[in-house]
Amino acid sequence: MSDVSVEAERLIRVMPETLANKIAAGEVVQRPASALKEVLENAIDAGAGDVEVILKSSGSELIQVVDDGCGMGREDARACFRRHATSKITSIDDLERIRTLGFRGEALASIASVAQVELRTKRTADDVGYCVRVEGGEIITSEPCATKDGTSIAVKNLFYNVPARRNFMKTPATELRHLVETFQSIALSNPSIAFRLVHDGMDMYRLPAEQEEDFGDALEGRLHALFGAEYEDRLVRVGEQTSYLSVEGFVGEPELHKRGRGEQFLFVNGRHVRNRSLEHAVFTSFEDLIPEGSYPFFAIFLSLDPSRVDVNVHPSKAEVKFDDERGIYNFLKSIVRKGLGSAMLTPQISADTDRWSFPAEGAPFTPSRHGEGAGTTSGPFPGQGEPTGPMGPRSEQLYRTPEASRRPDGDEKVGGDDTLLWQLHERYILTQIRSGLMILDQNAAHERILYERALHHIDDGVGMSQQLLFPQTVEFAPGDFELLKELLADLRALGFDVETFGGRSVVVRGVPSDIRSGDERSILDDILSQYKLNRERLKVPSKENLAKSLARRSAIRPGTRLAAREMRSLIDQLFACEMPYACPNGRPTMIKIPIEELDKRFSR
Ligand code: ADP
Numbered sequence: 001m002s003d004v005s006v007e008a009e010r011l012i013r014v015m016p017e018t019l020a021n022k023i024a025a026g027e028v029v030q031r032p033a034s035a036l037k038e039v040l041e042n043a044i045d046a047g048a049g050d051v052e053v054i055l056k057s058s059g060s061e062l063i064q065v066v067d068d069g070c071g072m073g074r075e076d077a078r079a080c081f082r083r084h085a086t087s088k089i090t091s092i093d094d095l096e097r098i099r100t101l102g103f104r105g106e107a108l109a110s111i112a113s114v115a116q117v118e119l120r121t122k123r124t125a126d127d128v129g130y131c132v133r134v135e136g137g138e139i140i141t142s143e144p145c146a147t148k149d150g151t152s153i154a155v156k157n158l159f160y161n162v163p164a165r166r167n168f169m170k171t172p173a174t175e176l177r178h179l180v181e182t183f184q185s186i187a188l189s190n191p192s193i194a195f196r197l198v199h200d201g202m203d204m205y206r207l208p209a210e211q212e213e214d215f216g217d218a219l220e221g222r223l224h225a226l227f228g229a230e231y232e233d234r235l236v237r238v239g240e241q242t243s244y245l246s247v248e249g250f251v252g253e254p255e256l257h258k259r260g261r262g263e264q265f266l267f268v269n270g271r272h273v274r275n276r277s278l279e280h281a282v283f284t285s286f287e288d289l290i291p292e293g294s295y296p297f298f299a300i301f302l303s304l305d306p307s308r309v310d311v312n313v314h315p316s317k318a319e320v321k322f323d324d325e326r327g328i329y330n331f332l333k334s335i336v337r338k339g340l341g342s343a344m345l346t347p348q349i350s351a352d353t354d355r356w357s358f359p360a361e362g363a364p365f366t367p368s369r370h371g372e373g374a375g376t377t378s379g380p381f382p383g384q385g386e387p388t389g390p391m392g393p394r395s396e397q398l399y400r401t402p403e404a405s406r407r408p409d410g411d412e413k414v415g416g417d418d419t420l421l422w423q424l425h426e427r428y429i430l431t432q433i434r435s436g437l438m439i440l441d442q443n444a445a446h447e448r449i450l451y452e453r454a455l456h457h458i459d460d461g462v463g464m465s466q467q468l469l470f471p472q473t474v475e476f477a478p479g480d481f482e483l484l485k486e487l488l489a490d491l492r493a494l495g496f497d498v499e500t501f502g503g504r505s506v507v508v509r510g511v512p513s514d515i516r517s518g519d520e521r522s523i524l525d526d527i528l529s530q531y532k533l534n535r536e537r538l539k540v541p542s543k544e545n546l547a548k549s550l551a552r553r554s555a556i557r558p559g560t561r562l563a564a565r566e567m568r569s570l571i572d573q574l575f576a577c578e579m580p581y582a583c584p585n586g587r588p589t590m591i592k593i594p595i596e597e598l599d600k601r602f603s604r
């Protein structure tokens with residue numbers, strides 16, 4: 001027995017530092033992009049104002065970062081490659097209020113253990129700089145050299161001594177994509193720093209330092225510089241400040257959606273992080289607005305007391321834990337929703353000018369609620385009864401623009417009213433808005449209206465029912481009958497007056513007043529089949545599903561001719577919706593064409 005323990009004692013040895021670093025490197029440096037991130041963060045921490053990134057062969061040959069930051073003296077130029085060598089924290093208390101990006105003091109040691117690194121650095125106060133070469137974690141040379149103020153770190157042949165890791169690298173295209181994303185995230189969080197990215201001798205990005213004092217303004221400039229013209233005018237600013245948390249940033253308008261999650265930038269205290277839950281908060285704010293399988297663009301910065309967030313859960317520092325994740329989730333979600341609501345997509349009806357206008361960017365959007373509970377008022381569509389002055393005196397004014405009364409364009413007008421509404425091919429509604437032209441899809445718009453109304457009714461159980469003259473008895477297949485029984489309470493809330501009868505039949509005495517008259521018989525059947533289809537395909541919760549099914553079934557179809565007052569009422573009700581700009585399945589309900597766009601097309 002004692003032999004074994006003696007043996008065991010001899011087995012345990014402290015690893016040589018180079019080996020420990022190499023093992024740690026597995027955690028810190030998973031791929032070229034992680035090395036770039038560390039070296040870039042060091043440049044930021046060093047107070048650089050200008051940073052250049054030079055890559056060769058997707059980083060496998062060279063990752064070099066040149067900064068004009070504080071530089072290092074002779075001792076530090078060597079010491080920085082040692083594990084746990086850091087100038088950024090000195091005590092355990094510092095860990096509580098980390099402001100710099102780095103702090104673990106292991107990045108350079110790790111990188112240097114799996115690459116050939118050349119460091120050149122000089123402080124402004126020093127006459128001469130230092131050059132240190134490290135290979136596989138061993139310092140090979142260290143000597144004074146001529147170099148400009150700041151630091152250049154060149155990481156060559158990453159993983160040259162870890163064949164397994166090298167073989168695990170993905171295609172050059174994939175590695176480059178990760179490198180670019182890393183560059184983008186660092187550039188976004190530091191808009192006042194100038195950046196340049198060169199790959200295989202070609203300029204990929206040249207980003208000037210953004211001068212604006214306000215971070216949001218600077219960020220907007222940086223977003224334009226990074227992502228180009230496509231993003232201009234398509235970014236919605238979001239933001240809010242509380243004593244606990246401040247949120248600032250931009251989300252892309254729904255049409256900027258992407259196939260992948262690549263362009264989702266979330267920052268916590270300036271640090272780019274991935275956090276599924278908070279990404280989801282943003283994502284759900286876009287529900288319905290973007291097609292399934294795609295993701296919104298966003299660059300959002302959260303700032304909060306560093307002691308309320310733990311960034312030290314993973315060596316790559318990409319994960320964070322919050323002490324109140326649920327609260328932050330809800331806060332973020334409501335902010336993004338509010339931002340989207342105030343986006344340019346949503347015309348606001350301004351009472352003082354008697355015409356539509358788009359809210360100024362960033363202005364809070366207050367949906368007009370006068371169409372709310374429209375189930376109890378009569379609507380324009382079959383089965384909803386004859387409209388009683390479709391929109392009331394207030395809304396009547398809204399569509400009569402001053403221009404319209406000044407120069408009536410008689411020919412294009414609908415129904416003799418001096419309104420600017422046209423129906424195109426019995427499916428689209430065209431109307432003038434202050435910024436240009438708006439086109440609505442009548443079917444999608446009505447679906448949205450009916451959907452929200454149905455959801456509301458299911459929750460409150462206030463759906464209006466219209467009684468049938470002759471109650472109908474309908475017989476169901478066994479599966480459908482079970483489903484119907486499951487949904488009975490919700491169906492009643494919607495306004496169905498139904499009762500199960502003997503066997504598998506039900507008697508229908510009344511249907512929701514939204515439903516076109518004449519289809520009372522097939523309506524339940526149709527809703528059930530749509531419901532089953534949605535359940536398989538979309539896996540939506542049952543209430544939403546039922547509301548969707550009803551809306552889909554009852555919305556006015558393309559090919560339905562609408563009178564002017566019907567169109568007006570439709571638009572009015574649409575803008576009373578919470579999410580007016582997409583149907584419940586994500587198709588847009590409206591598009592706008594700015595007058596500038598038309599001018600451009602006509603080469604003006
Ligand atoms: P950390 O950033 O966690 O402190 P690193 O291994 O990344 O650890 O860097 C170690 C130390 O090297 C830093 O604390 C800093 O003092 C110094 N250093 C690294 N890069 C630079 C740079 N570009 N300019 C100035 N100092 C640097």
Ligand code: MG
Binds near residue numbers: 038102105107108
């Ligand atoms: Mg660092």
